[in-house]
Amino acid sequence: MASVHGGETIRARRQRLSLLPRACEGCKIRKTRCDRSNPCSNCKASGITCQQPPVETESRPKVDRVAQLEDYIERLEERLSNVENQLAGHGIESEAPRASSVVHTGRTENETPVSQLLKDSPGSLYEGSSSFTNHSVEAIEVAQRTVGSNISGAASSVGASLSDLDALLQPSSALPALENHQFSFNADSRPLPTLESLPVALVLSVVRRMKANSPIFFSGYTVNDTSLIENLCQAVFFPTDPVSLGQLTSMNGILYCILKEYLATQDPLGKQYDLKAFLAKCDRNFNLGIETYDVLAVPTFDNVLALTLAVIKAQSECKPQLCCTLIAAAASHCQMLGYHRELTYRSDTRRIAEQKRRIFWSLYIFDKNMSLLLGRASNIQDSEIDVQYPSLSTDPGQLPWDRWYLMAILLAKEQGRIYETQYSAAALKTSTATREHHINELSVALQQWRTNLEQIDPSRVKHPEIFALSRHHWDIMYYSTLTSLLRASTTSGVGAEISSPCFQAARSSLQSHLRCFSGYQMIDMVSDKDFADWVLHNSSFNPFLVIFLHAIAATSLEDVQLLDEVVETLRKVRGASSSSERLYLICATFARIAGRMVEEQSSCVGLYDQQTDSLHLLDAMDQIPIIWPESLQDFPEMDTSADQFSDWGVPDMAGILTSWAEGQPSAFGMYGANMRGGQPE
Known part of the structure; x- marks a missing residue:
């Protein structure tokens, strides 16, 4: 606010002057100086009535x-x-x-x-x-x-x-304008892609279907409120305000997930509409929206929702690197909007606050899981979070799902602590005693987590078949996380020790994998690709490497048989994606080598103590590579000279095992990033 001389503001000056009396109407007409008294001296001398000026009001002229x-x-x-x-x-x-x-990416009239x-x-x-x-x-x-x-x-x-x-x-x-999130703002030079149309009748049918019978998708993490989808569709198809790109993208993302479910469950809606064709439209529209600068850069609720749905889609297509990019963008939006702080929810209604919390905590789960899986620092730091957990439903059919959602958040917290205390750059510089203390502390926390998980009553749950199937997935997540914790290096520089509890956790993880795969095979609505994308590639496969090392160290035929059984399940889903094929080839090679070494009674991977069932690794790189060429040539079903091995080859596989033996995650090799000399190509 500007000020006048002497430090008095304009507002204060106006207020002061408004309190001073004004000249009477008679003096104004005669154009004489008024002493501003009531009555004034001029009116007294003239013998006329002194008429005071009317008080000004705030009313505007007509x-x-x-x-x-x-x-x-x-x-x-x-x-x-x-x-x-x-x-x-x-x-x-x-x-x-x-x-x-006809769809164009340029501007049309x-x-x-x-x-x-x-x-x-x-x-x-x-x-x-x-x-x-x-x-x-x-x-x-x-x-x-x-x-x-x-x-x-x-x-x-x-x-x-x-x-x-x-x-x-x-x-x-x-309020930050859009210009604050970009270098320029020129609508004509940066047109948005044209999105393919969807019939209103289809969307209305889907909304009615959702309200009558909640889809399985609503039992998951991100969205569980039909009103959110209903309001989103109303805003897009019957707008009273301009429609944002985030709304369009979010709507297509949600419809994509729901139509995909209706196709898998053979919903009666498929007899009225060509759901496969509309699913393809939603897929294309959603991809076009996500791949725009505005959704990735501008922090709004709709953009956060769209990016969270994109994370789910990237996971279902086994694209972990894309998943990390989307998580980073969505997490940045959440932090800029303050979704991680409870005070930012004070002005929201209960329903809106609940929707924001679910989206934030869903991203938190994805972020911490990918952090441990790929060996990277998470985007969301626990020290900055004080937002409440999502509330539990009063619906007895939804309550078990909500309790599982809460357990997923708590497991993600432990995964974040495991990375921070065992695998981060700062953790690797701490003493062995400090890291062992954290391992013991986190082991107790994980055991308590599992105890709480087993106390969830599923007797009245909605979609009981899917709930029961998901139970095996939780076993895989628990044991693979526990393996990653117990596997963390207890010595630095020379090698690492794998304890008996670590071997037991790894074995339980692979056995849970076999049970989970068997359960998926019994349900028609879940494909092999779903199993590969949601189970194989979203949980650590470190247990496989632990059992591989135990097999060749203890010359255990039982371990070799377990590895072969797991490889057989991978063989059945190898065609689901290129990542599934790669995972199968790597694990099949490890299993074959383990079988050959156990058969020849040879062990050269470290010092194995049979009494304590522990293995101390010395320097895996000097011991393992000499075995690879002969073993690969003996594969009856693999052409080792084919181009399929050119991308990962013998040095790459040795690098996978060596980096893992030194306490580093093996996800780079498993997911397709080439490792040469310890650096990704």
Whole structure:
């Protein structure tokens, strides 16, 4: 707020002058100087009535009121025109869908301009207690308390200035525009892709179907409220405000997940519509939306929802590197919006706050799991989180699923602690005693977690077959996480020790894998690809390497048989994706080598103590590579000279085992990143 000379603000000056009496009407007409008394001396001398000027009110002249109404009508007409343009631009159909739609990525005359589609700016962004804004607010509060105890004129002037400053710091006056998230904002030079149309009748049928019978998708992590999808579809198909790209992308992402489920379960809706064709449309629309700068860079609720759905899709397609990219973008949005802090939910309704919490904690689960799986620091730090967990449902059919969701959050917390205390760069510099202390502490925490998991009552759960099948998946997650914990290096520089509890956890993990695969085979709605994508590639396969080392160290035929059984399950799903094929080839090679070495009664991987059932690894790189060529040549079903081995080859496989033996995750080799000299190519 500007100020006049002497430190008096404009507002204070206006307030002071408004208190002064004004000249009477008689003196104004005669154009004489009025002494501003009542009655004034001029009116007394003239013997006329002294008429005081009327008090000004805040009411505007009639002309201004008419102009305001005209402007309001003009803005309403503009908004109505925007809605009509959007309906034409999105090609929303009220009848049955046309046979085909031509899709362009350039601007067409019916395409909605980006300035209209993204008119809604992101909300106020979260700033922590160390920020300049928060320090300024604290300083203002202190100054206001000081001024409040002083009733002088100077204090009044300072108080007005503080009020002006406080207004400048309010979130409403600092709403970040879209321009703050990009270098330029030119709708004409950066058109959005045209999304293929979906028939309104289909969307309405899906919404009615969801409300009548909650899909399995709603029993998971991210979304469990039909009103969110219903409101999202209303905002897109029957808009009263400009539709954002995040809304369009989120809607297509949710419909993609639900239509995919309806196809797998052979829902009766498939007899009315070609669900496979509409699933492909949703898939394409969703991909186009996710691959835009605005969704990745602009922090809004709809963009966070879209990115979280994209993480689920990337997991289902076994693309861990893409998954990490999407998690990083979504986590950044959450932190900028303050979803990790409880104070940012105070102004939200209970339903909206619950939706935000579920999305945040879902991202948290994905982030911590991928962190341990790939050996990378997580994007979301536990020290910054104080947001509450999602509430539990009162519906007895949904309650067990919600309890599992809470258990997933707690397991993710332990996975984050395992990485931080055992595998991070800082952890590798700590003493052996410190790391062993953390291992013992986390082992107890994981055991308590499993005890709590087993106490969940599934007797009234919705979708009981899927719930029972998921139980085996939890066993895999528990034992593979426990193996990664117990496997963490207890010595540095020379090698590592694998204890008997680690061998037991690894064996239990592979046995759980066999039970889980058998359960998936018995349910028609789940394909081999689903098993590969959701079970194999979202849990650590370190237990396989642990049992491989135990087999050749203890010359155990029982371990070799277990490895062969696991390889057989991998063989059945090897065609699900290139990652499944790669995982099969690597594990089959390890199993074959273990069989040959046990058969020849040869062990050269370290010092094995039969009494304690523990193995101390010395230097795996000097011992293992000499075995690989002969073993690979003896594979009856593999062509070792084929191009399929050119991408990973003998040195790569040796690198997988060596880096793992030194206490590093093996996910790079398992997922396809080439390791040469310890660096990914």
